[in-house]
Amino acid sequence: MTSFGSAKLMLTHFEDYLRGVFHPIPEEKIIAGLLQSFSEWFFVFLRNASLCGLLWYLADESKNLLLQISAILAYVALLVYCLSYINWYVLTPFHFVKHKRLGHFLDGVATVGVIILLGSAIWGGTHLAIKAFSEGHAAPHTSAPRKSVGPSSGP
Numbered sequence: 001m002t003s004f005g006s007a008k009l010m011l012t013h014f015e016d017y018l019r020g021v022f023h024p025i026p027e028e029k030i031i032a033g034l035l036q037s038f039s040e041w042f043f044v045f046l047r048n049a050s051l052c053g054l055l056w057y058l059a060d061e062s063k064n065l066l067l068q069i070s071a072i073l074a075y076v077a078l079l080v081y082c083l084s085y086i087n088w089y090v091l092t093p094f095h096f097v098k099h100k101r102l103g104h105f106l107d108g109v110a111t112v113g114v115i116i117l118l119g120s121a122i123w124g125g126t127h128l129a130i131k132a133f134s135e136g137h138a139a140p141h142t143s144a145p146r147k148s149v150g151p152s153s154g155p
Helices: 001-022 026-062 063-086 100-135
Strands: none
Touching: 026 063, 026 100, 063 100
């Protein structure tokens, strides 16, 4: 038997051993999937917010019209991206109302109210994140000499 064949056989036995040792728990797999999905969304949001903040900072510093338009478009795109997450569910808190037209109207009012509240929260959070990124630049360097921290080498 060649060394490649024996290595492949050993790998197959090791994989069989690992399959017997590790048993996935379906509930934990669902929770892990939710955590990974949220983390992925958060890092995408963080990346996009930092890009918007950078564009906003560069537009403020350079007073360039193209950068200002790009920063505004990026800001609007980020808001639309965040607001798209609240359209996943249908709210029907007044499903028990006997008059269906009144119930649908009240459901619509409740849905619009929740969308306005969530939209305001998302807009405020996005605005704060972009503002923090755009103002979070490094302090300017000075040309003043630094004091030495060690013992002096004088007489």
